[in-house]
Amino acid sequence: MMALHGGKLRSSKVWLIGVLLIAGLLVPIFVQDSYLRHLFIISFVYGIVAASWDLSLGYAGIFNFAHVAFFGVGVYATGLTAKLLGIDPWAAMLIGGVAASAAAAIVALPVVRLQGVYVVLVTFAFSQLVMQLVINQSNLTGGTQGMVRVPTIWLPGYNFLRDYKLGYYYVAFGLLVTTTVCLRWLVRSDFGLSIKALRDNEDYAVSRGIPIALQRLKALVASAFFTGIAGGFYVIYLRVASPEVFDFSTVSLILSMVLVGGTSSIYGPLFAALFLTFISEGLASINNFAEGRFMLVALAMIVVLLFFPKGLASALPAILARNANQKRSRQSGTALADRALMTSSDKENEAEAASHSGVR
Amino acid sequence: MVEPNDDKPLLEMRQVTRRFGALLALDNVSFSVRKSEIFGIAGPNGSGKSTLFNVITGIPFPPSEGEILLAGKPIHRLPPHQISRAGILRTFQKDAEFATLSARENVYASAVYCGRMTSTEAKEAADQALDDVSLKAERRAKAASDLSVFERKQLMIASAIAGRPKVLLLDEPAAGLTKPEVTGLSDLIFTVHRRGITVVLIEHVLPLLLNVSERLMILNHGAIIASGSPAEVVRNPEVVEAYLGKREARL
Known part of the structure; x- marks a missing residue:
């Protein structure tokens, strides 16, 4: 009976995912407006950042507040290599991922041995450090003015800049789907089991042969890789980079996506990112309400967490x-x-x- | 029953000391456990029994001084997860489980990471270990946090068995159990032992300890005050004194 119930649940989940995939592919046919397409693209980028944060924050239980800084590292590593070194923007996006992973490995050195609030302090300090570095190296990064005219991606016979963002939409959607597949595979693997075990009971996990430092390092590096690529795409798409990506408001927006969506689910933060991006942008277009939207998003977060402390992802099974x-x-x-x-x-x-x- | 091999100590402690500031939790402790024996450890509260398991496994701390050898190889400088992989697996006095994982996943994780098994082997080993501890089949898909106290103890022992231990360290497994459950536990210890696993048992429940142990060691204030066969040890005046106090011992 239980197996039957589980089977039904699984098959309805497969259906749902299939429908969403097709819907995602069809969106640009029905949505011709380039601003709406832009919102989809941005929400996909946030979806990748939020879902990959779930790997280190939700599954591994590391209070990693440097995740958005890893995104920023991706933004600047891609922007700088594409613009200053003339590296192909496709390859530069990959470099963004690798650079973010390298940054995560550096942060991991102290973090894997710390606990709780100390992890927050170290990772937060790291974010500030990277931001200061970007601002100080203004001859390279443009400092607070930001970096402009970053070269963008290309395909033979296709110009990304002249198709009402159709190409960008599909690249962003492809990145989102690939990231989701990879993340789901990771959390369901033996590695995923080991990081959940470490989160649940550290001493017990070590007593069962799970190497604490190595698994945490892997979790941070993997989650940074996806967010770094998303950062790379972000700068290639917008063609500008600004140190605003390190701002606390960016951190809190994406954190609210993770928490409202629900940790340890991957899908929860992803869909919360899609909804919150549209809601917050929709509210911003209302006159004189540009700042009020942050209050509304905060209010929504409080209401959701009050009724579903584990996020909206926990609501559906319930x-x-x-x-x-x-x-x-x-x-x-x-x-x-x-x-x-x-x-x-x-x-x-x-x-x-x-x-x-x-x-x- | 596997015959004890008297020549080779499997687990050996040489002058092991553990300090916490001025407190001497283990004071120059030396002993060895033979292959395939059941070795009992007793002592009053705070005598250093659990600290002994802590320094052997490195969880959460290594010894301050001294050497610990497994099959002749020093292990006290290894990182704790390597000590587990080398074949020393422990249970904890307090409940320990991976609360959000299912019972089967709890055991499977140990088979993969400690027993270094492939996924297929680990699934088999997990089911075997859960059979060994008699955890009911219909409870195995439940999250560990939903299991009863006794089931969680079964689970903790199953996950240790699945990690392919050479030595199994059991830290007060009978605490909080009913009489029939204690009987079940002693059967379980014999089952584990028949598999060729050496067992070191810390226990306050004396009937269990005396029933299963081939040799017994008593700790008090971090030092060994007696060791030998259970019958010898319980007659030792120093042991009686440590447990009952000086005046009662004289009576």
């Missing part, structure tokens, strides 16, 4: 389970009505039996 329970109780309700017809002596016998089994 609702499905509740429906199943209601169905069961409706069925057993009929059984109860039958039982009401039992004679009183039958009831006494049953009560006696129940009291015996209680003793046993």
